[in-house]
Amino acid sequence: xxxxxxxxxxxxxxxxxxxxxxxxxxxxxxxxxxxxxxxxxxxxxxxxxxxxxxxxxxxxxxxxxxxxxxxxxxxxxxxxxxxxxxxxxxxxxxxxxxxxxxxxxxxxxxxxxxxxxxxxxxxxxxxxxxxxxxxxxxxxxxxxxxxxxxxxxxxxxxxxxxxxxxxxxxxxxxxxxxxxxxxxxxxxxxxxxxxxxxxxxxxxxxxxxxxxxxxxxxxxxxxxxxxxxxxxxxxxxxxxxxxxxxxxxxxxxxxxxxxxxxxxxxxxxxxxxxxxxxxxxxxxxxxxxxxxxxxxxxxxxxxxxxxxxxxxxxxxxxxxxxxxxxxxxxxxxxxxxxxxxxxxxxxxxxxxxxxxxxxxxxxxxxxxxxxxxxxxxxxxxxxxxxxxxxxxxxxxxxxxxxxxxxxxxxxxxxxxxxxxxxxxxxxxxxxxxxxxxxxxxxxxxxxxxxxxxxxxxxxxxxxxxxxxxxxxxxxxxxxxxxxxxxxxxxxxxxxxxxxxxxxxxxxxxxxxxxxxxxxxx
Amino acid sequence: xxxxxxxxxxxxxxxxxxxxxxxxxxxxxxxxxxxxxxxxxxxxxxxxxxxxxxxxxxxxxxxxxxxxxxxxxxxxxxxxxxxxxxxxxxxxxxxxxxxxxxxxxxxxxxxxxxxxxxxxxxxxxxxxxxxxxxxxxxxxxxxxxxxxxxxxxxxxxxxxxxxxxxxxxxxxxxxxxxxxxxxxxxxxxxxxxxxxxxxxxxxxxxxxxxxxxxxxxxxxxxxxxxxx
Numbered sequence: 001x002x003x004x005x006x007x008x009x010x011x012x013x014x015x016x017x018x019x020x021x022x023x024x025x026x027x028x029x030x031x032x033x034x035x036x037x038x039x040x041x042x043x044x045x046x047x048x049x050x051x052x053x054x055x056x057x058x059x060x061x062x063x064x065x066x067x068x069x070x071x072x073x074x075x076x077x078x079x080x081x082x083x084x085x086x087x088x089x090x091x092x093x094x095x096x097x098x099x100x101x102x103x104x105x106x107x108x109x110x111x112x113x114x115x116x117x118x119x120x121x122x123x124x125x126x127x128x129x130x131x132x133x134x135x136x137x138x139x140x141x142x143x144x145x146x147x148x149x150x151x152x153x154x155x156x157x158x159x160x161x162x163x164x165x166x167x168x169x170x171x172x173x174x175x176x177x178x179x180x181x182x183x184x185x186x187x188x189x190x191x192x193x194x195x196x197x198x199x200x201x202x203x204x205x206x207x208x209x210x211x212x213x214x215x216x217x218x219x220x221x222x223x224x225x226x227x228x229x230x231x232x233x234x235x236x237x238x239x240x241x242x243x244x245x246x247x248x249x250x251x252x253x254x255x256x257x258x259x260x261x262x263x264x265x266x267x268x269x270x271x272x273x274x275x276x277x278x279x280x281x282x283x284x285x286x287x288x289x290x291x292x293x294x295x296x297x298x299x300x301x302x303x304x305x306x307x308x309x310x311x312x313x314x315x316x317x318x319x320x321x322x323x324x325x326x327x328x329x330x331x332x333x334x335x336x337x338x339x340x341x342x343x344x345x346x347x348x349x350x351x352x353x354x355x356x357x358x359x360x361x362x363x364x365x366x367x368x369x370x371x372x373x374x375x376x377x378x379x380x381x382x383x384x385x386x387x388x389x390x391x392x393x394x395x396x397x398x399x400x401x402x403x404x405x406x407x408x409x410x411x412x413x414x415x416x417x418x419x420x421x422x423x424x425x426x427x428x429x430x431x432x433x434x435x436x437x438x439x440x441x442x443x444x445x446x447x448x449x450x451x452x453x454x455x456x457x458x459x460x461x462x463x464x465x466x467x468x469x470x471x472x473x474x475x476x477x478x479x480x481x482x483x484x485x486x487x488x489x490x491x492x493x494x495x496x497x498x499x500x501x502x503x504x505x506x507x508x509x510x511x512x513x514x515x516x517x518x519x520x521x
Numbered sequence: 522x523x524x525x526x527x528x529x530x531x532x533x534x535x536x537x538x539x540x541x542x543x544x545x546x547x548x549x550x551x552x553x554x555x556x557x558x559x560x561x562x563x564x565x566x567x568x569x570x571x572x573x574x575x576x577x578x579x580x581x582x583x584x585x586x587x588x589x590x591x592x593x594x595x596x597x598x599x600x601x602x603x604x605x606x607x608x609x610x611x612x613x614x615x616x617x618x619x620x621x622x623x624x625x626x627x628x629x630x631x632x633x634x635x636x637x638x639x640x641x642x643x644x645x646x647x648x649x650x651x652x653x654x655x656x657x658x659x660x661x662x663x664x665x666x667x668x669x670x671x672x673x674x675x676x677x678x679x680x681x682x683x684x685x686x687x688x689x690x691x692x693x694x695x696x697x698x699x700x701x702x703x704x705x706x707x708x709x710x711x712x713x714x715x716x717x718x719x720x721x722x723x724x725x726x727x728x729x730x731x732x733x734x735x736x737x738x739x740x741x742x743x744x745x746x747x748x749x
Contacts, residue, residue, distance in 0.1 A: 031716045106713045112690060113673040119630065119715055205691025211674060212689060245566065250579035251588060276676070278689040281614035285607060292599045299595050303588035304579065306555070309562040311575040316567070324563060331555060335548035342602055344540040344609035348526075348683050351676060351711040415525035415541075417680030419711040422719030430527060430680065430707045506574040514574065 001048040001089065002368075006449050008041040012423075013406075017435075017442035019424040032121070034423035035104035040096075042107030043129070046229070047136055048089060050367040054232040055178075056085070056143050058374055059171045061382065063147055065480035066165045068156025068498060068519065070490040073149040081142035088135035091128050098124035106421065108218060111203035111211050115195040130193045137182050144175035156479070156519075158498035162256075163518065165478050165502040166249060169256050170235030173263050174228045181224040181267070188217030215277055219270035227266045229363065231259065233370035234301060237323040240377050241305055243476045244320035245312030246514050248503040251304040258297035265294045275346045284343045291341035298334060302327065313506075317474075318392030322373030325400055326365045333362030336411070354414020357407045364403055372399070372455070379459075380473045384485040385466030391458040398451030405444025409437035475515045478502045482519050527680045530702040530727070534683035536609035543605050547598050617697055620665035624656065628668075628675030628688040628710065631717030639744060640737055647746020650737065654723030659733040660703050668694045676712035679725050687712055700727040 015029040022028050029037070060078065064071055072078050095102040103125040105114035117123040151164070151172050191202040192214065201207020203214050242249045249255070271279060271287040305327055314320070336358040339345045349355060372395070379387045416434055418425065425431045425438065472481040479498070483491050496519035506514045523542050529535060579585055623644050625636040632653045639648025644667075656679075658664050668677055670688035678685050682698050710721035728736055741747065 031719060035713065035716060035718070104716070110674055110713075113713065113715060119673050121716070210691065246574035248576065248578040250577060251585055252578065252580075254579070254585055254588070276614075276685050277687045278692055278694050281610070284610060284614070288606070288610075289603055292602060293596075295599060296592055296596050300588055300592045302555070303591055306559050306562065307577075307579060307588055309559070309566055311577065312562075312566045313568045313574040314563060314566050316563075324559070328556060328559060331552060335552045338544050338548050338599075338602065339541065342540060342544055342606045344537050344606040344613070345544055347610075347613065347685050348537050348541065348680075350685060351678070412525045415523070417527050417678075417707075419678055419709055421713045422709075424719050427720060428707060428709065428722060503578070506576045508576055 001044055001052075004093075005041055005044040005049055006452075008037045008044070010445060010449060012037045012041070013438075013442045013445045015423060016425060017438040019426050029423070031423045032101070032104060035106070035120075035421065036102045036122070036125070038421055039104050039107050040102050043092070043103075043133070045367065046107065046225075046363070047133060048092065050229045050363065051136075051140060052085065053371055054229055054236075054367070055140065055147075055171065055174060056081075058167075058232060058236065058371075058378075059143070059147055062378065062480060063150060063168055063171055064154070065381075065483055065487060065491055066168050066478055066502075067151060067154065067159055068479045068492065068496040069150060069154035070492065070495075072146050073154055074146050077142050077146055081139045081146070084135055084142070085139035088132045088139060091135060092132035095125045095128035095132070098128065101125055103129040108222070109189075109192065109214075110218075111192060111195065111214050112205075115192055115203045115211075116199075117196060126196060127193065130189050130196075134186055134189055137186055140178060141182060144178050147171055147175045156496050156498050159479075159518075160498075162253065163498055163501050165235075166238035166252070166255060167232070167235035170231040170238070170259065173259055174231040177224045177231075177263050177266060178228045181221040181228075184217045185221035188214055188221075212274070212278060215274055216270070219273045220267070222273065223270045224263075224266040226362065227263060230366050231263075233326065233366040234259075236370045236374040236377075237305065237326050239476075239478065240319050240323040240373055241308045242503045242505055243377075243474050244315045244317055244323075245309050246505045247308055247310075247312040248501075248505055249304070250307035250310075251300075252501065252503065255301050255304050258300040262294055262297035262301075265290055265297070269294060269341075272341050272346070275343050276350055288341060288343045292338060294341075295334065295338065302331065302334070317376070318387070318389050318396060319373045319377035321393065321396045322369055322376060325396065326369040326373060329361060329365040329369060329400070329403070333358060333360075333365065336361060349414060351420050352414035353410040353418045353420060356420060357410035357414060360407045360410075364407070369399070372396075375459070377474070378480075379462070379466075380469040381480055381483075381485050381487070383463055383466070385462055385468055386473065387462045387466055388458050391454045395451060395455040395458065398454075399448060402444050402446075402448025402451055406441045406448060409441050413437055472517075475513070477504060477515055477517050479518050482517055528702075529681065529683060530700050530704070530706065531682040531684065532699040532701060533609070533613050534681075536612060537683045540602075540606045540609055544602055547602065551595070551598075614696070617665060617695060618663050620697065621662040622659070623665045623667065624658070625667045625669065626656065626677060626688070627671060628677070628714070628721075629671040630673065630715050631710075631721040633675075633677075633708070633710075633721070633723045634671075635723075636745070637737075640734075647744065648741075649745045650740055650743045651745050652740070652743050654708070655726065656708060656723065657726040657728060657733070657736055658700060659730050660700055660727050663697060663699050665695060665697045668696065673714045674712045675710050675714050675721070678709045678711035679706060680709075681706040682725070685711055700725070703727045703729055703732075 014023040194200040201209045269291040272291040627634040637650040670690045675688040706725040708723040
């Protein structure tokens with residue numbers, strides 16, 4: 001799915017740089033297709049790449065291992081969740097091939113554009129979009145229930161809540177955020193479907209509805225969703241930082257508390273997406289305050305990660321490089337969020353490419369850079385072999401350079417007044433002088449996409465050629481490294497008994513080596 | 522960075538630019554400082570044969586001060602940003618000044634239908650001038666607009682005025698601006714509204730009082746009440 005999402009990005013990015021020229025490998029992109037590609041790119045990357053990889057992928061593999069359990073609490077629910085997800089993917093991909101094409105109303109599916117097929121000309125593509133997302137969320141909900149139950153009920157002996165690795169905490173907090181936020185959206189989506197199919201009019205003013213109702217429902221889900229993606233990514237790098245700096249994670253409890261605070265805050269910030277949407281302007285002030293406030297708990301977490309490096313002994317393996325890269329790039333996304341959160345600045349910034357740049361600087365490090373960090377780090381556990389480090393570093397540098405080339409120019413674009421989702425910027429005279437930035441961004445994207453080839457080859461080649469490893473090649477403390485690589489059925493040879501916290505590196509009482517496993521007596 | 526912003530021709534634009542600049546300097550300083558510390562640590566504490574890592578779990582309040590104090594400073598700056606932006610927002614979006622003139626702007630796939638008051642200065646009279654994609658206003662006058670949409674969401678976007686406001690079907694949203702410089706400026710739609718979203722554009726024409734009166738006379742053929 002990531003490849004499809006990337007391909008779509010390439011199609012519309014090329015169109016922006018060279019409007020109305022055929023895109024190599026596809027052909028001409030018209031305005032309808034442009035809208036549909038943008039919509040599907042967003043949908044796929046957020047719901048079919050970020051969420052399943054970060055939550056389900058890493059979560060299902062790592063969570064039982066990290067808490068010393070043999071499996072998830074409900075293996076059948078897990079299977080059901082997987083097949084429902086599979087079905088949702090089929091439904092979504094099907095929408096590319098139905099008459100009228102895939103949905104083109106933007107990934108936020110704002111009505112009335114999305115509520116009546118007459119406005120976009122897309123009929124089945126829209127129905128299938130809503131169905132696919134509803135199925136996907138159902139699948140994620142089942143997964144979330146499973147994570148929570150597993151963590152509550154199946155921890156190994158001695159694994160108290162404050163001995164859980166941060167990753168486990170993050171997955172659980174993310175699952176809770178998802179559970180509390182997704183209900184309104186699913187209701188909202190079915191109301192939208194009712195509007196589309198039966199002209200009920202929840203969101204259509206002519207029938208007594210209100211388009212803004214949908215925006216409230218969408219963003220009440222949509223903003224916590226950002227943290228549903230962010231938290232597992234922070235969890236991944238929280239596991240990697242201590243191992244490769246040989247130090248305890250600085251402020252373990254503080255990170256947990258500040259994440260909980262951020263999670264709570266995430267439910268009272270949604271209207272910052274709506275400052276200029278027509279809501280009462282007096283509402284903007286409190287939402288602006290809560291939005292900007294959320295920078296504090298995340299700042300604490302990020303500072304704690306940086307403090308973990310202080311007086312450490314840092315090894316720059318590929319996974320550590322990606323983890324550091326995630327932090328460095330995510331900071332750009334974090335600080336630029338303040339512009340959007342500020343009411344006055346948002347009047348200008350809103351719906352420009354500045355916003356696009358901002359959320360890609362948040363979500364790309366989260367979705368891809370952290371995922372790569374996690375893959376390079378846990379690959380030995382998954383397959384019993386190392387990935388090639390040299391090719392990993394090549395992959396890292398191309399990805400980072402390409403990524404910045406794509407999105408840095410967009411901040412400038414946004415400030416120059418470039419509105420979002422227009423398929424041909426050359427139609428606007430005031431954007432002409434900056435057209436070269438689109439060319440730079442497009443070249444950057446092609447470089448970045450090409451940079452994934454070494455990764456894919458490395459990933460598959462290492463399955464048979466990678467250096468064989470034993471259980472604990474990185475000399476790490478958490479429980480998953482006690483299990484065989486790859487872990488067999490039931491995960492552990494014998495049920496581990498947990499003696500201490502997950503990050504006891506370089507403890508002064510340790511002699512000869514600087515680590516001691518959580519399960520070691 | 523703010524040099525990327527287009528020329529500001531509204532009375533309240535400087536407030537927005539100022540807010541953007543204030544945030545830029547604050548978060549810019551934080552960003553540079555944080556990245557500098559991060560990179561310094563990476564280089565300074567690279568693994569060497571002689572060094573070993575120090576055990577520092579960060580459990581005591583004294584150790585945590587290293588991260589809590591900077592975070593507290595961020596809190597102070599956050600509240601500072603709120604104080605800077607609040608009045609700007611109030612001026613632009615909350616308190617509508619008494620209008621010298623009112624125009625009605627209606628979005629529709631994919632044009633802006635703009636109704637200017639005629640010589641009598643009032644809307645809803647036969648001499649209103651209705652025209653597509655052309656917003657014509659006298660300079661140095663407080664213009665109130667009534668923003669509507671006939672079909673889907675649109676967003677009125679005039680970068681030089683620092684003006685952006687969504688148009689929502691079923692609602693009339695009021696706002697205002699005062700242009701300070703004559704000239705022709707771009708006007709666009711900033712909210713995805715369908716296949717023609719990228720072509721939905723218009724012009725803002727700011728004229729001096731005499732030119733504006735002449736423009737009204739020249740365009741009498743566009744009066745809504747006119748029967749030829």
